[in-house]
Amino acid sequence: MRRLDPNDAEVPDDPLDKLGASGGVYVLVLKCAGRAFRARVGALGVLGFRRGFYCYVGSARTGLRARLRRHLQRTARATRWHVDYLRGRLRPLAAVTWTGQGAGECRLSQAVAALADGSVAGFGCSDCRCRSHLYYFARDPAARLGKIRLPGTPVPLVVRMRGDK
Ligand SMILES: [Zn+2]
Numbered sequence: 606m607r608r609l610d611p612n613d614a615e616v617p618d619d620p621l622d623k624l625g626a627s628g629g630v631y632v633l634v635l636k637c638a639g640r641a642f643r644a645r646v647g648a649l650g651v652l653g654f655r656r657g658f659y660c661y662v663g664s665a666r667t668g669l670r671a672r673l674r675r676h677l678q679r680t681a682r683a684t685r686w687h688v689d690y691l692r693g694r695l696r697p698l699a700a701v702t703w704t705g706q707g708a709g710e711c712r713l714s715q716a717v718a719a720l721a722d723g724s725v726a727g728f729g730c731s732d733c734r735c736r737s738h739l740y741y742f743a744r745d746p747a748a749r750l751g752k753i754r755l756p757g758t759p760v761p762l763v764v765r766m767r768g769d770k
Pocket residue numbers: 710711714730733734735738
């Protein structure tokens with residue numbers, strides 16, 4: 606029998622560990638891999654979601670990592686943001702994050718809108734003047750989102766999620 610070296614075990618790092626504790630803005634890329642479905646999203650009522658990719662734009666004043674961890678939890682303790690209603694229905698695929706003072710959530714939302722194939726009206730923008738903070742893409746947008754440059758921020762970080770979460 607072979608003696609196992611515990612230091613040799615290949616334990617994967619949490620991809621979110623790259624983010625650290627800084628604040629910033631982010632796009633959470635979610636995939637609808639199965640059939641289209643309808644879901645109730647708080648005061649917005651029942652909305653339809655189709656096969657493809659949904660991108661949620663958000664910001665965290667501090668702790669991007671903690672915020673994204675919260676989004677990735679499988680079960681909801683509370684529904685605070687519209688995106689919480691989609692938990693368990695859409696699969697988290699990637700997160701793209703911009704840190705720094707210049708990062709504005711609505712400016713990012715406009716940049717994502719310019720690339721998107723559609724948007725879900727009213728989603729995630731109750732406290733701003735945007736039309737939406739949730740965008741639809743027919744094809745995986747993570748690489749394209751990683752090319753968005755926001756003034757006053759470093760190059761964004763694209764974090765790919767692992768496994769079928
Ligand atoms: Zn906005």
